[in-house]
Amino acid sequence: MTILFASDLDRTLIYSKNSRGxxxxxxDFAEVEWIDEKxxxxxxxxxxxxxxxxxxxxxxLPVTTRTAEQYNRITGLFHTAEKPKYAIVSNGAVILEDGKALTEWSDKVIAQMQQDCTSIEHVLPQLDAYKKNKFVLKVMQAESWFVYLIIDEHAFSVEDFENLSQxxxxxxxxxxxxxRKVYIMPTCINKSTALQFIKERIAATTVIAAGDSMLDFEMVLNADHGFIPSHGEAIYKGGRLPSHVSITDQAGVLAGEEILKKVSDYLL
Ligand SMILES: [Mg+2]
Structure with missing residues (x-):
């Protein structure tokens, strides 16, 4: 029996100073990532x-919206544990196998984006109008995969988000x-499809998945056991959750610890 624990990283297992609570x-904190030694x-x-x-x-299996470069900065997670053979990065656009991107996978994603007209070139011109908007501080792109906005959280309302979503x-x-980020993600770039590919590749029999955001929601729903931190965006949008998905009691970095405790108990 092969059990696969597929988890989002930021705001699920690891936390910034702002999000940790x-x-x-x-x-009682362990550092897991540094930028310029900070x-x-x-x-x-x-x-x-x-x-x-x-x-x-x-x-x-790490499943993150970070690019491979950003993922590789999280060295503190693997100081004593072996680095995982596979990692899903760039929200599912890229699968790393022993640290190298699987081109057969990314080529498929590129073909689908072209077919769906969801490439970055379709998004960027439409965002020009928003650059002057009060809540948009910056328009960023993650390699050639997707776009995200850096926003002023105080000037950004629920209606602004709903308008953009529509x-x-x-x-x-x-x-x-x-x-501070709003991701505009081509639907064909998703964590759930990439996870299914790995599940089949390693012939996993049980999948436990965890994640906080809407970008994690499908992967958590499709798993055998799913966890959503109580601070997660995914708990508000999902309506009634099925019984195999649980929401943590704790929030912030303690929700991460709670998920790991529950996964560890499951293994007993
Ligand atoms: Mg997250």
């Missing part, structure tokens, strides 16, 4: 221990609001 004291992502010490314990006995949903995009 205030309940944990400084000495720590930028954290878990609790206990969470990191649980992670190391879990990944020594089951297959861990415009782009009809064109084949999924939108996700995560803190």
């Amino acid at each position: 205030k309940e944990v004291s400084e000495q 720590p930028t992502a954290f878990m609790t010490n206990k969470g990191l221990q649980l992670f190391q314990h879990i990944t020594s006995s089951i297959t861990f 415009i782009f949903y009809q064109q084949g995009f999924t939108l996700s609001h995560q803190g």
Whole structure:
């Protein structure tokens, strides 16, 4: 029996200073990512221990919207645990196998984007009008895969998000609001399809999945057991959740620890 634990990283297992919450004291944090030697992502010490314990006995699959380069910065997760053979990065547009992108996979995604007209070239001109808008601080692109906006959270309303969603949903995009970022993601770039590919490739029999955002929602629903942190965007949009998906009691970095505890209990 091969159990696959597929998990989103940011705001699910690892947390920035802004998103980690205030309940944990400084000495109980483990640093897992650094930029210019400054720590930028954290878990609790206990969470990191649980992670190391879990990944020594089951297959861990990171499933992240980060690009490969951003993913490779999270070296603190794998100090003692072995780096996973596979990683899903760029929200499912890229699958890394032993650190190298599988071209057979990304070629398929590119062909689908061309067919659906959801390439970056279709999005960027439409966003020109928003650049002057009060809430848009920057328009960014993740390699050639997707676009995200850096927004002023105080000037950004629920209606702004709904307006954007409506415009782009009809064109084949999924939108996700995560803190200071709004992702405009081609629907064919998704974590769930990439996870299905890995599940078949390694012949996994059980999938446990965790994630906080709308970009994780489908993968969590399609798993055998799913977890959504209580602060997650995905709990608001999903309506009634099926019984195999649970929402954590805790929020912030403690939700990450709670998920790891539950996965670890499942293995007993
Ligand atoms: Mg996340």
